[in-house]
Amino acid sequence: MRTGPEAEARRVWVLIEQEEGMVHPVSWELLGTARRLATELDSASVVVEAILLGHAVGPIAQEAFRYGASRVHLIDDPVLAVYRNLPYAAAISRLVRTYRPEIFLIGATALGRDLASAIATRVETGLTADCTELRIDPKLQILAATRPTFGGNLMATIHCRTDRPQMASVRPRVLPVPEPLPQATGAVVRAPLGISEEEVPVRRLRLIPAPRRLNLEHADVVVAGGRGLGGPDGLTLLEELADALGGVVGVSRPLVDAGWIAADHQVGQTGKTVRPKLYVAAGISGAVQHRVGVSNADFILAINTDPQAPIFQIADLGIVGDLHEVIPELIKQLREGAGHGA
Amino acid sequence: MHAVVAIKQVPDTSNVRINPETGTLIREGVPAIINPYDVHAVEMAVRLKERFGGRVTVLTMGPPKAAEALIECVEQGADRAILMTDRRFGAADTLATSYVIAHAVQAIQADDPVDLLLFGKQAIDGDTGQVGPGVAVRLNLPLITYAVQIEAFDPVARTAIVHRRIERGIEVLETALPALLTVEKEIAAIGRAPLPNLVRAARYQPEIWDAAAPVPFDAAKIGIKGSPTVVVKAYTPPPREPGERVGVAELGLAAVINRALDRIGAAGVLAEHPEPLPENRGAE
Numbered sequence: 173m174r175t176g177p178e179a180e181a182r183r184v185w186v187l188i189e190q191e192e193g194m195v196h197p198v199s200w201e202l203l204g205t206a207r208r209l210a211t212e213l214d215s216a217s218v219v220v221e222a223i224l225l226g227h228a229v230g231p232i233a234q235e236a237f238r239y240g241a242s243r244v245h246l247i248d249d250p251v252l253a254v255y256r257n258l259p260y261a262a263a264i265s266r267l268v269r270t271y272r273p274e275i276f277l278i279g280a281t282a283l284g285r286d287l288a289s290a291i292a293t294r295v296e297t298g299l300t301a302d303c304t305e306l307r308i309d310p311k312l313q314i315l316a317a318t319r320p321t322f323g324g325n326l327m328a329t330i331h332c333r334t335d336r337p338q339m340a341s342v343r344p345r346v347l348p349v350p351e352p353l354p355q356a357t358g359a360v361v362r363a364p365l366g367i368s369e370e371e372v373p374v375r376r377l378r379l380i381p382a383p384r385r386l387n388l389e390h391a392d393v394v395v396a397g398g399r400g401l402g403g404p405d406g407l408t409l410l411e412e413l414a415d416a417l418g419g420v421v422g423v424s425r426p427l428v429d430a431g432w433i434a435a436d437h438q439v440g441q442t443g444k445t446v447r448p449k450l451y452v453a454a455g456i457s458g459a460v461q462h463r464v465g466v467s468n469a470d471f472i473l474a475i476n477t478d479p480q481a482p483i484f485q486i487a488d489l490g491i492v493g494d495l496h497e498v499i500p501e502l503i504k505q506l507r508e509g510a511g512h513g514a
Numbered sequence: 515m516h517a518v519v520a521i522k523q524v525p526d527t528s529n530v531r532i533n534p535e536t537g538t539l540i541r542e543g544v545p546a547i548i549n550p551y552d553v554h555a556v557e558m559a560v561r562l563k564e565r566f567g568g569r570v571t572v573l574t575m576g577p578p579k580a581a582e583a584l585i586e587c588v589e590q591g592a593d594r595a596i597l598m599t600d601r602r603f604g605a606a607d608t609l610a611t612s613y614v615i616a617h618a619v620q621a622i623q624a625d626d627p628v629d630l631l632l633f634g635k636q637a638i639d640g641d642t643g644q645v646g647p648g649v650a651v652r653l654n655l656p657l658i659t660y661a662v663q664i665e666a667f668d669p670v671a672r673t674a675i676v677h678r679r680i681e682r683g684i685e686v687l688e689t690a691l692p693a694l695l696t697v698e699k700e701i702a703a704i705g706r707a708p709l710p711n712l713v714r715a716a717r718y719q720p721e722i723w724d725a726a727a728p729v730p731f732d733a734a735k736i737g738i739k740g741s742p743t744v745v746v747k748a749y750t751p752p753p754r755e756p757g758e759r760v761g762v763a764e765l766g767l768a769a770v771i772n773r774a775l776d777r778i779g780a781a782g783v784l785a786e787h788p789e790p791l792p793e794n795r796g797a798e
Contacts (some may be wrong), residue, residue: 191682257647257657282680286659289647293612298742301608301642320751322639323527329747373656373690377675382683390681393783417783436700441527442550450783464527467754471781473774479761486754489777491770493762501771 181217183273184210185337187264188224188236188244189283191255195232197349198279202342203239204350205306206277209315212308213274221245223267225260227253233360238352242359245271249365254376255283259367261290267363268295273337275315277306280341288341298332299339304346314338323441323464345449388439393419394448394469396439397427398462400455400476400495404432409499410454416506422446424456440465454495458483475499515568515669517559517630518622519592520615520649521552523576523583524639548583550699551634553590557702558664559632560591566669568629569593571622575603575614581720588715589707595720596622602725602737608640610740612648614731619653621729629669631694635660646696656693662700667691 184206189196203222210218222241224232226248233244247263268276268291278288280302292299300317309316309331315338318329332338388394395414397406407421414421422439423432439446441461451469455476456462463486466472474487475495484490491498525544548556559570572587573596574580584595598618606614619631631653633646643659650657662684663677672691677684679698695701725731734740758777760770778784 257650257659261651282660285643286647286657289608289644290651290657292644293609293648293651296609296742298607298609299644300743301640301644316746321641322525322530323641325527325530325750327749327751328745330743331746332742333744335742373693374658375688377686377688379682380677380684380686382681387681387683389679417778448783450778450781460529471777471783472754472757473778479759484759485756488757488781489774490757490759491762491774492759493767493770497767498762498770498774501767502774505771505775 181219182213182215183271183275184213184218184220185268185273185276186220186222186241187276187278187284187287188222188232189279189281190224190226190229190232191283193226193229193232195235196279196281196283196344198281198284198342198344199236200239200349200352201344201347202277202279203236203241205342205347206275207240207350209275209306209308212310214313218274219243221271221273223264225252225263227251230360234357235352237356237358238354239350240353240356244358244360245363246360247363247365249367251365251367251369251372255287256372256374256376257286257290258372258374259365260287261294262367263363263365265291265294266366268337276337276339278339278341280343284341288339292339295337297335297337297339298330299341300330300332301341303340303342306340306342306347315340320468324467343447388420388422388437388444388446391420391446391448393417393450393452394422394439394446394466395419395452395454396422396424396456396466397454397495398424398456399426400457401427402455402496406455406496407432409496409503412503413452413454413499413506416503417450417452419448419450419452424459424462453483453487454499456483457481458486515562515566515630516571516626516628517562517568517632518571518573518619518628519552519555519559519587519632520619520645521556521572521574521583521587521634522549522637522639523547523574523580524549524637527638546579546582548586549634549637549639551636551638551697553634553704554699554701555632555634555695555697556587556590556592557704558697559630561702562630562664562667563591563593566667568669569626571596571626573598573615573618573622575599575606575611581722584720585715585718588718589711590704591707591711595718596723597720598723600724600726602733603731605738605741606736607741607743608642608644608648609742610736612645612652613735613740615645616649616652617731618723618729619649627692629672629692630667630674631655631692633694633696635696635698643696646694650694653694656689657696658687658689658693659696661695661697664695664701 222236305318447468575598636643666675
């Protein structure tokens with residue numbers, strides 16, 4: 173491919189993920205990281221650029237400048253109103269071929285993982301999934317992308333040596349959100365989509381908003397119980413605590429096997445892997461199959477009468493005590509505002 | 515109706531142990547299983563076969579031992595199983611793997627057109643979820659990832675309605691067929707294999723394909739050569755340290771609750787609650 177002056181700058185690209193005009197915060201996390209990577213690259217002409225697709229999403233470009241993009245490549249078209257793999261992947265792949273970015277970062281969300289894989293295959297380059305750490309290798313001057321693998325048992329650092337762009341999908345909430353620069357501005361470069369609705373083989377009929385209780389994988393707070401609940405009544409206690417914390421109820425496998433609750437609440441190797449800010453394990457002993465499903469939680473609070481319970485090995489705070497005593501008091505304090513009740 | 519399911523034999527990652535001296539994975543003695551999501555993909559394909567008639571083909575790329583996994587799929591109800599095994603396929607990243615699977619599916623559909631291609635949403639060893647979408651791109655098929663339900667499937671009109679899980683809820687999509695789906699476990703509950711399947715599987719030998727025959731693969735696109743990414747470093751993450759321990763019996767209920775609220779507050783999950791923290795906020 174011919175390389176004009178456009179292709180000479182070294183570009184670090186970030187996808188701005190938006191749905192109905194709401195930007196996923198991982199986009200800003202990635203812009204902050206892209207700025208850092210640009211300084212780690214030994215070159216004066218590194219630019220951070222944002223890729224924005226959607227319908228009537230122009231105003232988001234201003235926000236992207238504030239978070240560190242010097243330029244926004246915008247494709248605005250009614251066909252892009254709802255995310256679908258084909259038009260998004262085809263259009264972005266075309267931009268990649270035109271501008272040849274050095275690095276391209278995308279959030280490891282449902283949308284981002286779906287899209288990044290398709291782009292990487294279309295342009296035939298390397299993509300590292302679900303990264304938790306990004307650096308520029310100082311000697312090689314290429315992206316060193318680190319990710320958990322083997323169910324979180326192993327960390328792998330991956331290079332994409334010769335193909336470009338070096339792509340990575342990056343977990344939300346791992347990298348810091350940068351401080352916005354209030355005065356920042358930049359250029360918006362519009363490109364046409366060039367794909368009509370008739371060419372898109374998938375159509376969204378409707379969106380069923382998730383009942384909060386069933387959105388375990390994406391919940392910020394998961395309140396889970398195990399055999400220590402004693403009986404199905406213990407679930408009521410769990411639900412009350414989940415309500416007080418704005419969280420979702422999960423369970424360990426024995427409760428599903430006993431038929432107390434449907435399998436879509438199960439957390440662990442044979443159930444769901446969760447990654448909340450807070451995981452409460454109440455009356456869960458913590459067999460390894462359960463622990464692998466929760467080990468990515470930011471903070472684990474375990475409540476168990478048995479001081480030897482394996483769950484305490486991974487808990488940030490372990491309460492040795494009876495959950496039937498601890499949880500009602502916790503709910504009470506949360507509801508009252510703890511300042512008054514203590 | 516012809517459904518093709520791509521599966522992977524994986525180590526049971528819940529049984530992986532770390533050598534404490536070298537910090538490396540101990541792979542010996544770790545049982546190999548069918549990737550758990552793939553089992554549900556096979557089940558979905560078998561259900562569609564039961565309803566509409568037709569065939570289910572399963573295929574995998576892996577070592578000779580992966581034939582075991584394919585035979586389990588025949589027990590589940592698959593009709594044909596293909597093992598792509600060759601040292602030249604080895605050490606492939608997701609780009610090279612998607613080439614091999616897409617190329618094999620092209621060969622399969624030349625004789626027997628495919629209505630639906632199913633994958634698990636990701637494999638539990640690599641956790642990338644990139645191979646299914648890559649195959650969809652290479653075969654120019656509509657892609658639906660994270661599918662949880664097939665609401666309607668019409669092999670005659672060549673359309674399907676599929677539910678897909680995203681962060682905000684369930685997206686209900688209508689797609690043209692053939693299409694490629696990567697599935698969550700909810701897509702189909704695993705039933706018990708009927709006896710005739712078990713009898714058939716006991717005698718079944720998967721077809722073995724290598725990099726040259728019966729389908730020639732492009733040597734530049736397979737294995738290490740076809741893989742743009744390389745793992746330059748692997749290490750075990752620092753284990754999650756046991757944290758603080760407090761006992762109701764030792765400290766009393768009020769002190770324990772106070773401590774819990776303090777720590778939960780510091781974890782940043784009480785943002786919507788205006789005054790959640792006790793007086794000793796900032797004690798750390």
